[in-house]
Amino acid sequence: MDYAKLDDKELAARACEGRQRAFRELLTRYERPVFSLVFRMVRDRELAEDVAQEAFVKAFNAIHSYNPSYKFSSWIFKIANNMAIDRLRKKELDTVSIHGSPNARSQDEEEESRITLTAQDETPDQYTENRELGNQIEEAMGHLRPEYRTAVLLRHVEGHSYQEVAHIMEVPVGTVKTFIHRGRSELKELLAGATA
């Protein structure tokens, strides 16, 4: 049987039966879209591959819970996006500032005794150092709030409708419209600021 000719729902049904080739075909179809979304969300190639891998493993292990009334792409994007958002939150928590010594007699001493721990996988200049995400639009994208970024990427890169984006992000369609419009407006300002 030629699995490449089957649609996503048929592949998911065969994957439910445990067919390895069905899993592999689904992976072949969605590895680039999912990785692209996750990479642009977490903005670190190595971390993005880890998150995308976790998303696929989680989805494949839960293939029985996939509801064929919805697109498979929406389902896998929802899982991947949620994992990327979780990882972004975790990255924020990984940066810890330990307050300066309470015995400091001046502000300078307090500053000197303050310790800031930053996660090893996050550097402030990461955006510009990363060649793949180094052009203007990619850099501007990195400054958007995560929910704006997801909505804009799903709309423009993946070509999803507003309804599909709403389903993936689990928010109302009106909210998606707001996310996308505000995201684009911020991008426009950032791009104008970069060229000025």
Add this chain to the structure above:
Amino acid sequence: MNTSNEHLTSETLQAFLEGELTQEDRAPVETHLASCSRCASELEAWELLFSELDELPGLEPSVDFADRVMAEIPARPSLARRMADRVRSTLGHGVDQAEEHLGPDRIQELLEGALGTRDRRRAHAHLHACEDCQTVYREWEGVFQSLNALPRLEPSPEFQERVMAAFQTSRAPARTDSGLERVMGWLTAAGNAAERLIPTTRKGWSFLGAMASVPALLIVAVVGAVLAHPLLSWGGLATLLRWRVAEGVETLMGQAVQRLVDSPLLLSIWDGVSALAATPTLALAGLGAAWTLSFLAMWVLYRNVFHPSSLAGRHV
């Protein structure tokens, strides 16, 4: 709409109070309210809020408020001017310079093709006449082009193998495409297909019930037609059935006895017993062994069923 098991949402309660529910939707809500104190008390709270809102007094503006507002309203343009504006608006040619500029949302909708025909025509008319908006529109076009040109990024070449390896280690061994597992796969697929046939709406269940009752009705009709014959009665049918069953049992028993008598096994057992009877020592030893085995079986039964010993305190 809530089912009778779920609590009513605030939207349903408000629609209920405002009389916006249809008769069909209203009945289950009333049923639920009669049996759910939580929703009933929430309904009371909404009623209180509604009555308080209804009782809010109308506040009076100052005496000269109307005059001041009217003074701000420009005089109505002449009939000729109004007709000319109407024609311009309908045909979409030209635009009044005083018309509002296109906002970011409008421009984005225009670029996405999300505006209706009339709004699109108006927006284009404004763009045609307004240089400021043309500049902004071009900037937006640039943003859209940049976004639409964003490529999908490639993961590393070994990504797929990594995912499949991680997936394999995270689950039980995969099924192959052969033998019993293939049959199980078909059964699972058939189960999934059957699950999809289960109705989810009241209409669906009604249709399924009607379809399922057709064979039952047919059987009842056939039985009725048969029993309508004057020579047939329930008692007669029962007697016939009893005869048939007795005849069948008798035949089966006869066949079983005949096979037993004809079987070489029975003959071998008879020969064995005859040989044992010929040697009394061997017969006694056999009886002793049978008695010992029976005693052991009884002891095992007693220790495990009638008086089991506790396992507590023993090591595994």
